[in-house]
Amino acid sequence: MTNFTRRGFLAGASASAGALVGASAGALIAGQQVASAAEVAAQTAVLKRSEKFHGSHQNGIELELQTFTNFVSLEIHADTDRSAMQRWMKLLTDDIERLTAGEPILADAQPQLALGPARLTVTVGFGPSLFKKLGLEAQQPESLSELPAFKVDALREEFSGGDVLLHVSADDPIVLSHAVRSLISDSLAFASVRWTQQGFSNAQGVVPSGVRQRNLMGQVDGTDNPQFGTDDFKNLVWIDEGPEWIRGGTILVLRRIAMQLNTWDKLGRTDKEQVIGRRLDNGAPLGQKNETDPLDLNAVDERGLKVIPNFAHVRRASPTNPKERFFRRPFNYEVGTAADGTPDVGLLWTAYQKNPAEQYIPVQKRLDDFDLLSKWTSPIGSSVWGIAHGVKKGNVLADDLF
Ligand code: HEM
Structure with a gap:
């Protein structure tokens, strides 16, 4: 039996602490000594990666998912006019420049929480309601209007609408929390918070780059999407007409879609695969081998039945x-579990596109008519946002709108 004495334990502890310090000489992260050079490399790699803020498009859209996200919807105060909007956007531009570089904002209350860029992005958008409030109807693009009601909707005010969106994402939850708090603090003179919606994807490094994430129903999600940096992406997502402020921007439809996982999990694997029309193990379309193989909607099995059933989500979608395509960049959400074990989970489902009337809405209408997946999913929040074009160095966000 090992004989532990207090003295022996302390001696051992100090010896191993010395070994750790030796192994990671000079290795301090956020003021704390960490164990090894390998750990330092792993941790700082996540913190040090950064996304460019300046450019023709805002960041936060054409990039791989960050691990953590927060959508913040704000409502302007009654006395916030166009000149106040200009002051607010100037403040936000300065904040975002600093935060995306991993630095504290001016007069930061918690500068020690600006640990690094951690791929922080902030994307700013404007809801249809803002334009009337500011008398800016002439600047409202035709493509930016409220969505029609859908039969599946079970929408709740506390997850819907708003005048201004700050969509903030990062690979580190403390970096994200600090950025969101900083941006909100600097916004309160102009607006109040209507809602926030937090979400997550996999930790960095867990899913190899370029491979799709899984949603909480267990499905590989995001396969049939336009590829970054292609003309296809550009043509579907980035707007090139209408008011100047939206050229180089896009329209975001954000839906909070709750999942009924307790009943979903009662289905067997084959039923789950039929509901979506893809395999659960690797996301391949039913009847195919690999995730990116094309859907064969005409294929029939030996009994003459469609391999991808009529009710399958991918067939309907x-x-x-x-024209009916757009870019999906969904995050999972989970906000707790009821006493009976029912989890409050789902997707912060997003569609980025030039014009929802031609892209998202026809698809949503088809799903609304018939999509077996909606037996286990229900939209409980909805909002639409005009995302302004990007910011050139020295310029201010949406300076040609206000
Ligand atoms: C919680 C709700 C939803 C879940 C769990 C879900 C899940 C999925 C999954 C697993 C796929 C197959 C992989 C892929 O291509 O990404 C898919 C495809 C797709 N989904 Fe959804 N989805 C949801 C809601 C929606 C909504 C609301 C729409 C649009 C109105 C939509 C439109 C699409 C489209 C366009 C595709 C690609 C279809 C194709 O292969 O051509 N989804 N979805």
Whole structure:
């Protein structure tokens, strides 16, 4: 039996502490000594990666998912006018420049929490309600209007609407929390918070780059999407007409979609695969081998039945013309579990596109008519945002709108 004495334990502890310090000489993260050079490299790699803020498009859209996200919807005060909006955007531009570089904002209450960039992005958008409030109807693009009601909707005010969106994402939850708090603090003179919605994807490094994440129903999600940096992406997402402020921007539809996982989990694997039309193990379309193999909507099995059933989500969602496509960048959410074990989970589902009337809405209408997946999912929040074009160095966000 090992004979532990207090003295022996302390001696051992100090010896191993010395070994650790030796192994990671000079290795301090956020003022704390960490164990090894390998750990330092892993931790600082996540903190040090950064996303460019300046450019023709805002960041936070055409990039791989960060691990943590927060959508913040604000409502302007009654006395916030166009000149106040200009002052607010100037403040936000300065804040975002600093935060995306991993630095504290001016007069930061918690500068020690600005640990590094951690791929922080902040994307700013404007809801249809803002334009009337500011008398800016002439600047409201036709593509930016409230969505029609859908039969599946079970929308709740506390997750819907708003005048201004700050969509903030990062690979580190403390970096994200600090950025969100800083941006909100600097916004309160102009607006109040209507809602916030937090979400997450996998930790960095867990899913190899380029491979899709899984949602909380267990499905590989995001396969049939336009690829970054392609003309296809540009043509579907980035707006090139209408008011100047939206050219180089896009329209975001954000839906909070709750999942009924307790009943979903009662289904067997085959049923789950039929509901979506893809395999659960690797996301391949039913009847195919690999995730990125094309859907064969005409394939029938030996009994003459469709391999991808009529009710399958991917059949209903797949485009009936080339315009009906958009970019999906969903985050999972989980906000607790009821006493009976029912989890409050789902997707912060997003569609980025030039014009929802031609892209998102026809697909949503088809799903609204018939999509077996909606037996286990229900939209409980909805909002639409015009995302302004990017910011050139020395310029201010949406300076050609206000
Ligand atoms: C909680 C709700 C939802 C879940 C769990 C979900 C899940 C999925 C999954 C697993 C796929 C297959 C992989 C992929 O291509 O990403 C998919 C495809 C797709 N989903 Fe959804 N989805 C949801 C809501 C929606 C909504 C509301 C829409 C649009 C109105 C939509 C539109 C699409 C489209 C366009 C595709 C690609 C279809 C194709 O292959 O051509 N989804 N979805």
